[in-house]
Amino acid sequence: LSVNEYLRQHIRTVPDWPAPGVQFRDITPLLQDPKVFRVLIDAFVHRYMDKALRPDVVAGLDARGFILGAVVAYELNVGFVPIRKKGKLPFTTVEETYELEYGSATVELHTDAVKAGDRVLLIDDLIATGGTMMAGKKLLEKLGATVTEGAAIVDLPELGGSQRLRESGLQLYTLVD
Template sequence: MMNVNDYIKQHIRTVADWPQAGIQFRDITPLLQDPKVFRVLIDIFLARYANAKLDLIAGLDARGFILGSVVAYELNLGFVPIRKKGKLPFTTVSEQYELEYGSATVELHTDACKSGDRVLLIDDLIATGGTMMAGKKLLERLGATVIEGAVIVDLPELGGSKLIEESGLPVFKVCDFAGH
């Protein structure tokens, strides 16, 4: 009998050499396209956070929006998007970070959360950890407490989840692609 993590993992497509040569991109769109698999995935997050004391869910651009908004809706919480630079229309704070294939900047509206808010930070994947660390820093700059980072996929060889956990933020991972 297959465990739920393997069930989710078998619905993630690997795309070689995208967005550049040498990158093995883990594409979650096949699991989003299958309603049963998507429901199992969301139920994993709901089971984990059903009794957590949370005020908001923050999702990282862009696949974190898909997961985070559904989880926020199901838990009756607000949702906060952390977007790529230049995409938010109101006053923002920003944080630059490094990716495995370059650098980027994310932004958050200055009124996205308030001091003392307890926030779950969610994304599809952790590689080098830069995106999640940047999101954590933005939320904390506004006074929120990020209680956990949550992802579908961890790529442990790239060291991101270790970096995040060493910063003091626990990380929940549905599955990993160790050795890939």
């Protein structure tokens, strides 16, 4: 069994959540089982231990990106910074608003979270339309940092988000399609 297939088998699909017609890919079973959690985290850690891909900082997207990003950063012995939904960060921030299917969302990052020239690994649990990860990339770039790679457990390629992100010049690494 490949790592990818092993992880895929532990993703739970919840129909009609959070709205009718949506098939939500629930990654909490991956975190709950210690053996699966280790395989998951090690898949990222092994990749980013590599000298060419080792970041200066890991940035995690609210909220499941915090769980993954914090553990990966700890293992890489680099810092972790949170990109949060608007209104949660106490210090001065940069912000980025992006369109959702209905309405819009705003994410924020502390202005001292990264330095110009930092190489940042941007991490979340899942890429759907790609809007969240694109907003995170823009925030980091506003502060002069470079996003060396975007990482997620799951890509939903039929939504076109990962393709759009790649076309924008972001290198991506995902474990399960």
